[in-house]
Each structure stands twice: as C-alpha cells, then as structure tokens.
Amino acid sequence: VQLLESGGDLVQPGGxxxxxxxxxxxxxxxxxxxxxxxxxxxxxxxxxxxxGRESTIFYSDSVKGRFTISRDSSKNTVYLQMNGLRVEDTAxxxxxxxxxxxxxxxxLWGQGTMVTVSS
Amino acid sequence: xxxxxxxPSASGxxxxxxxxxxxxxxxxxxxxxxxxxxxxPGTAPExxxxxxxxxxxxxxxxxxxxxSGTSASLAISGLRSEDExxxxxxxxxxxLSGPVFGGGTKLxxx
Numbered sequence: 001v002q003l004l005e006s007g008g009d010l011v012q013p014g015g016x017x018x019x020x021x022x023x024x025x026x027x028x029x030x031x032x033x034x035x036x037x038x039x040x041x042x043x044x045x046x047x048x049x050x051x052g053r054e055s056t057i058f059y060s061d062s063v064k065g066r067f068t069i070s071r072d073s074s075k076n077t078v079y080l081q082m083n084g085l086r087v088e089d090t091a092x093x094x095x096x097x098x099x100x101x102x103x104x105x106x107x108l109w110g111q112g113t114m115v116t117v118s119s
Numbered sequence: 120x121x122x123x124x125x126x127p128s129a130s131g132x133x134x135x136x137x138x139x140x141x142x143x144x145x146x147x148x149x150x151x152x153x154x155x156x157x158x159x160p161g162t163a164p165e166x167x168x169x170x171x172x173x174x175x176x177x178x179x180x181x182x183x184x185x186x187s188g189t190s191a192s193l194a195i196s197g198l199r200s201e202d203e204x205x206x207x208x209x210x211x212x213x214x215l216s217g218p219v220f221g222g223g224t225k226l227x228x229x
Contacts, residue, residue, distance in 0.1 A: 110163065
C-alpha cells in the first residue's frame with residue numbers, strides 16, 4: 001500500500017507543471033485524495049482535494065483558478081496540473097489519502113516531490 | 120497567517136508532560152473534527168490524533184487529544200527525545216470549504 005509522487009521540477013515563474021501521484025495496493029477509486037504542500041521554512045498547507053467518485057473537488061484560495069486536480073482510476077493516479085506558477089508555489093508537494101474529503105485522516109502519504117519556481 | 124493558531128514553539132525535558140494548543144473558530148474547530156500531525160524534516164507527516172481524540176493504531180498512548188468549543192490541544196506525556204518534531208493541528212473549515220492547518224509548533228526536548 002503506497003503513494004508515489006512524481007513530476008516535481010525547476011520551472012520559471014508563469015510556467016506549468018503536472019504532478020502525478022500513483023497509488024498501489026488499495027482500491028483507489030473508493031478513496032478521496034488530497035495534495036498538501038510545505039514551502040521551505042514554512043508550515044503545512046492544504047492545496048486541493050478530490051473525492052473518490054470525482055464528484056467533489058476543492059481548492060485553496062491560493063491556487064484556485066491556476067491549479068487543476070484530477071484522477072484516472074484506470075491508472076490509479078491523481079494529478080495536479082499547475083499553471084501560472086509563482087515563486088510562492090515553491091514547496092514539497094505531498095499527496096495523501098483519506099476516506100472522505102472532509103475527514104482529514106491522512107494516514108497514507110507519498111514521499112513528496114519538490115517543485116521549485118525560480119527564474 | 121494561519122487560520123488555526125498554535126504556539127510557534129514548546130519544550131520539555133524527558134519524562135515531562137507537554138501540551139500544545141490550537142485555537143480556531145466556529146467554522147472550523149467549533150463545528151468539525153480536529154486532527155494532529157507530527158512532521159519530521161524530510162519525511163511525510165504522520166497522523167497522531169484523528170476526530171479530536173482518537174489514536175491510529177501504532178501511535179503510543181502517550182499522545183492524547185482533546186477539544187472544547189473552538190480550541191483543541193495535544194498532550195504528550197512521558198516526553199522522549201524522539202518526540203522532537205513539528206506538530207500541526209488541522210480541521211475542515213466550512214467557510215473556506217477546505218482543510219486549514221495551524222502554523223505548527225516546534226517541540227524541543229531539552
């Protein structure tokens with residue numbers, strides 16, 4: 001049972017990046033998935049979440065309109081498409097699993113992927 | 120500035136009991152569950168307390184959580200050196216339609 005993030009990279013301000021979180025060892029479509037980030041020297045910040053059936057999607061105000069979360073149950077993967085990246089989006093991005101979006105029982109986490117936004 | 124308010128630091132000696140507070144409002148802690156996470160540098164956060172006062176399997180009973188009104192607290196008894204980490208509270212916020220975190224408390228074991 002694990003989550004494996006990928007896609008982190010160095011990108012210029014205004015650029016785009018797509019993060020992936022591949023799930024294995026559990027019934028992917030039954031769980032809600034979230035993205036949580038931690039900027040260097042800062043605390044944890046929730047970014048986005050998607051319910052198990054894709055019927056409900058949430059974004060933090062800081063990324064709304066720029067980031068898009070999606071999931072592909074055929075590939076057991078959740079994505080975070082990040083457009084219009086800003087320097088302040090620099091962070092380690094984690095994906096995490098929970099039973100429901102509103103219940104923050106994130107027991108299973110990925111190892112994190114680093115996104116650096118810099119010119 | 121975080122929606123939930125935690126003290127930036129806390130400390131204690133081995134064996135001591137320490138408490139970390141988390142203050143919110145009616146739209147988050149006041150009407151939703153509180154969660155606590157332990158975070159060590161370079162690792163993924165670990166869930167310590169869920170639904171205000173429940174411990175996941177594997178979390179020692181030295182860790183306990185409580186909630187009253189719009190505030191919550193995490194207590195760590197029998198403090199150990201390996202407890203030195205950052206601790207975060209979190210709760211769903213009905214007004215923001217998303218989870219909110221506290222700013223984190225850095226616990227130092229003296």
